Amino acid sequence: MKSIIVPVDFSNQSEKALKVAASLAKEHKAELLVLHMLELSPSIMGESGYISQEQVVHLIKLGEKRFSDFLDKPYLKDVPVVPVIKHYKVFSEISEVAEKHKADLIVMGSHGADGLQEIFIGSNTERVVRTSDIPVLVIKGNEVDDFNPKNFVFACDFEKESIPALKRAKQMAELLGSKLHLVYINTPGDEFMSTNDAHKKISEFLNEAKVGMEVEIFNDYTVEKGVLNYSDNVSADLIGIPTHGRRGLSHFFMGSIGEDIANHSEAPVITFKI
Known part of the structure; x- marks a missing residue:
């Protein structure tokens, strides 16, 4: 891991993400790109905007000063x-920064009423x-000083399109130990499978992926309950899910499942693009 991006907005949650990213950067001797997007719209920045250019410059300087203090x-x-400052809140720019610096990971803090709600729905995360080609690690409400996950759960539907996500999850697990x-x-x-059919599907998937690993079949009333209950059973420190990028969450996590x-989840969540 050579480069990690952390978007920050000066909130407590973004500082928690910054701490985790700093821990990873120290462990892997990586560069930390801390990105702040100022609350300036194109209309404000334009000549026809409703505030003067002098005020715009003043706002930029205030933002830069606050950013500098935040990083102390x-x-x-x-x-x-x-430090990387962007003048607009255009979230696709994070992917552009990642591509430019060949970043390996994006770390973000979650937001919501109690730190556990509305992370994905209509959120910055x-x-x-949806725009990131690299894994996105979402840090939850609990304080994390040294990010050292021992047990990493990866759940998917074991359709062939999820093979790239599994391979990246396997690489990440090896990197994190x-x-x-x-x-x-x-x-x-409708999605219920007999044990034999499930084993057959999983075996075909692993053969195609050329990955020799065991997969546990866990029965539950819903996928999300199953993932969370299984994660509790193995004391998971990290949960991985596949995504379809701009098309939103994968078929396995379509609708509200991934959300x-x-x-x-009380554990951090990491997404891998299919």
């Missing part, structure tokens, strides 16, 4: 930090996940 943290000592737990959630209803997992 003891846990950033000995970490190579590159969702916008980043985590034990990777693969799980298939079997639910009642519910992210919203209700």
Whole structure:
């Protein structure tokens, strides 16, 4: 891991993400790109805007000063930090910064009434996940000083399109020194599979992926409950889910499933683009 991006908005949640990113940067001797997007719209920046250019410059300087103060943290000592300021809140720019600096990971703090709600739905995090080609690590409400996940759960539908996401999750687990737990959630209803059929599907998937790993079949009433309950059973420190990028969450996590997992999980969540 050579480069990590952390978008910050000076909130407590973004500082929690910054601490995790700093911990990872120290562990892997990586560069930390701390990105702040000023609350300036194109209309404000234009000549025909409703405030003067002098006021715009003043706002920019205030934002830069606050950003500088925010980065004056003891846990950033000995970490190579590159501050990046963008004048607009255009979340696709995060992907552009990632591509320019060949970043390996984006770390973001979650937001919501209690730090666990509405992470993806209409949020900044969702916008980043949908535009990012690299993994996005979402840090939840709990304070994390040293990010050192021991048990990493990766759940998917074991359709062939999820193979790239699994491979990236496996690489991430090896990088973090985590034990990777693969799980298939079997639910009642139209998607229910017999144990034999589920094993056959999983075996074909692993053969295609050329990955020799065990997969646990976990029965539950819904996929999201299954992922969360299984994660509790193995004391997961990290939960991985696949995404379709701009098309939103993958078929396995279509609708509210992925959102519910992210919203209700107490462990950090990391997404991998299919």
